[in-house]
Amino acid sequence: MSVLDLGGIRMSIRPALGRMPAWATRVVVVAALLTAWHLAVAGGLVSSLTVPAPLDCLRRLPGILGTAAFWSDAARSLRTTVEAFAAAAAIGVLAGALLTRLPVVARILEPYIVGAYAVPVVVFYPTFLVVFGLGTAPIVLTAFLMAVVPVLMTTMVALSELRPTHRKLARSLACTRWQAFRSILLPSALPLLLPGLKLGFVYAMAATVGVEFIVADAGLGFRIGELYRNFETVDMYVHILAMIAVAAGFNSLFNLLERVIRKDLA
Amino acid sequence: MTAWDRDPAARGDVVVDEVRMTYVSEGRTTVAIENASGTVRKGRFVSIIGPSGCGKSTLLDIVAGLTRPTSGQVRIGGESVTSPRRDFPMVFQDDSTLHWRTVLDNVALGLEIAGVPKAERRARARDILGVVGLRGFEHHRPRQLSGGMRQRVAIARALVMEPAMLLMDEPFGALDQQTRTLVGIELLRIWEETRTSVLFVTHDIREAVTLSDEVWVMSRRPSTILDVVHVDLPRPRDTDVLRSAQFEGYVGVLWDLIQAEVASAMREQERAAS
Numbered sequence: 001m002s003v004l005d006l007g008g009i010r011m012s013i014r015p016a017l018g019r020m021p022a023w024a025t026r027v028v029v030v031a032a033l034l035t036a037w038h039l040a041v042a043g044g045l046v047s048s049l050t051v052p053a054p055l056d057c058l059r060r061l062p063g064i065l066g067t068a069a070f071w072s073d074a075a076r077s078l079r080t081t082v083e084a085f086a087a088a089a090a091i092g093v094l095a096g097a098l099l100t101r102l103p104v105v106a107r108i109l110e111p112y113i114v115g116a117y118a119v120p121v122v123v124f125y126p127t128f129l130v131v132f133g134l135g136t137a138p139i140v141l142t143a144f145l146m147a148v149v150p151v152l153m154t155t156m157v158a159l160s161e162l163r164p165t166h167r168k169l170a171r172s173l174a175c176t177r178w179q180a181f182r183s184i185l186l187p188s189a190l191p192l193l194l195p196g197l198k199l200g201f202v203y204a205m206a207a208t209v210g211v212e213f214i215v216a217d218a219g220l221g222f223r224i225g226e227l228y229r230n231f232e233t234v235d236m237y238v239h240i241l242a243m244i245a246v247a248a249g250f251n252s253l254f255n256l257l258e259r260v261i262r263k264d265l266a
Numbered sequence: 267m268t269a270w271d272r273d274p275a276a277r278g279d280v281v282v283d284e285v286r287m288t289y290v291s292e293g294r295t296t297v298a299i300e301n302a303s304g305t306v307r308k309g310r311f312v313s314i315i316g317p318s319g320c321g322k323s324t325l326l327d328i329v330a331g332l333t334r335p336t337s338g339q340v341r342i343g344g345e346s347v348t349s350p351r352r353d354f355p356m357v358f359q360d361d362s363t364l365h366w367r368t369v370l371d372n373v374a375l376g377l378e379i380a381g382v383p384k385a386e387r388r389a390r391a392r393d394i395l396g397v398v399g400l401r402g403f404e405h406h407r408p409r410q411l412s413g414g415m416r417q418r419v420a421i422a423r424a425l426v427m428e429p430a431m432l433l434m435d436e437p438f439g440a441l442d443q444q445t446r447t448l449v450g451i452e453l454l455r456i457w458e459e460t461r462t463s464v465l466f467v468t469h470d471i472r473e474a475v476t477l478s479d480e481v482w483v484m485s486r487r488p489s490t491i492l493d494v495v496h497v498d499l500p501r502p503r504d505t506d507v508l509r510s511a512q513f514e515g516y517v518g519v520l521w522d523l524i525q526a527e528v529a530s531a532m533r534e535q536e537r538a539a540s
């Protein structure tokens with residue numbers, strides 16, 4: 001039995017193919033997708049002008065990984081994402097904690113916070129461009145605004161789900177504020193808090209790349225857009241695959257961190 | 267002032283002195299406790315029974331120093347209880363174990379908060395786990411235990427503080443009847459071993475008689491302590507004692523006292539609802 005983690009919603013899946021371990025099943029799935037892709041192109045189902053064959057991408061991969069441009073683009077996107085995420089994490093958690101302590105304010109602001117989820121913040125990007133100029137600032141700001149909402153909301157949910165008995169326990173043990181937070185309240189909030197942060201990172205990365213795609217002077221999103229406009233499909237797909245690898249890598253990193261931080265999963 | 271209160275330092279008696287508690291919410295004043303007085307003498311097991319909503323939990327919170335009474339006070343050793351005390355630990359009705367900690371670290375929680383070094387607190391927690399019959403479960407997580415075992419973890423977490431008084435608010439209220447009886451018997455054994463002062467809230471008259479030296483019967487709101495029944499059954503309270511006519515006699519006395527209160531409290535609630 002393995003466990004599938006969907007942003008904190010954990011469900012058990014039976015190994016799909018007989019008694020194979022889950023990781024082997026996953027490798028098979030990826031291999032099957034690649035094969036389907038290859039067959040679709042080789043069989044003429046899709047034109048190799050729109051979608052290149054996977055083997056062509058693979059052949060081109062070392063060439064692109066060898067260029068300084070690729071790494072500087074990747075570094076640029078990553079730095080933007082991390083900056084936006086760090087700000088969203090800090091401000092989202094703090095504001096969430098503050099609003100939980102001020103229920104009256106929270107009730108007044110609630111429709112705006114919930115509504116903020118529905119706003120495609122990207123539409124403000126042109127404004128930010130005009131104000132801050134072409135650079136990372138408008139991208140960081142857009143990505144921050146996208147990421148801060150899920151962090152803020154999950155923080156509020158996590159804190160409001162704290163059991164009254166746990167609060168009373170903290171009081172009856174004469175905990176200081178810090179002790180109550182550190183030993184009882186924070187660990188009991190983590191199962192909801194961490195998936196919120198993970199979601200925040202995903203939003204930050206999606207926003208960064210998406211906005212780079214529109215207008216930027218560097219970054220993976222910018223590069224993919226440029227390659228697209230120049231009909232360099234093979235190179236474009238290599239960049240897309242690299243993007244996916246980076247995103248998946250970060251997701252694994254977060255899952256690993258979650259396991260380290262959340263002692264109850266041990 | 268009671269006689270015991272005059273020599274408080276010598277004994278760890280806990281004195282509830284003319285405690286009154288009113289709540290004001292939405293402009294309406296509720297007198298939760300009109301007047302409650304009584305003494306839990308050191309090493310005695312005292313139960314509180316009374317109709318639902320009469321202020322049992324409120325009284326326990328006041329004794330624990332979690333709630334300040336509107337007037338009156340609680341004293342131990344002549345000293346007024348005005349804030350939470352680590353030597354007055356509580357056992358709650360709901361499961362209060364911390365699911366991310368092992369059983370051992372759950373039991374050591376209070377000592378950790380009190381700044382006891384790790385090696386010492388673990389050793390003490392291990393000893394107490396033996397007392398509550400959970401030796402061998404040190405490294406389990408609460409979710410691997412039954413509800414009754416989790417309550418014993420909560421009891422161990424309180425006992426490890428070497429309490430001047432143990433406060434229990436319907437600690438078996440969330441358990442099924444069979445588990446409840448078994449954990450009750452376990453508590454009886456633990457208490458006869460440790461002889462800690464206990465203030466124990468319950469709805470279950472038989473449970474109160476089984477465990478207690480004294481049962482305080484609270485009236486409905488605005489509540490007072492209607493009567494104190496001294497349960498002079500021999501200890502250890504083995505099966506013979508618990509099946510004796512004397513035992514049933516105490517149950518009958520308490521039942522008669524509580525019946526009238528519960529009936530009128532229910533009538534009052536129905537009136538308020540309609």
Ligand SMILES: Nc1ncnc2c1ncn2[C@@H]1O[C@H](COP(=O)(O)OP(=O)(O)OP(=O)(O)O)[C@@H](O)[C@H]1O
Pocket residue numbers: 289290291296298316317318319320321322323324325487
């Ligand atoms: N924080 C509060 N604010 C206002 N009223 C309160 C508060 N806490 C308790 N009360 C009221 O005080 C009264 C006593 O409540 P308490 O919980 O102490 O009763 P109880 O005897 O423990 O009841 P139960 O048997 O149901 O546990 C109730 O009428 C309750 O509604």
Ligand SMILES: [Mg+2]
Pocket residue numbers: 322323324435
């Ligand atoms: Mg109660």
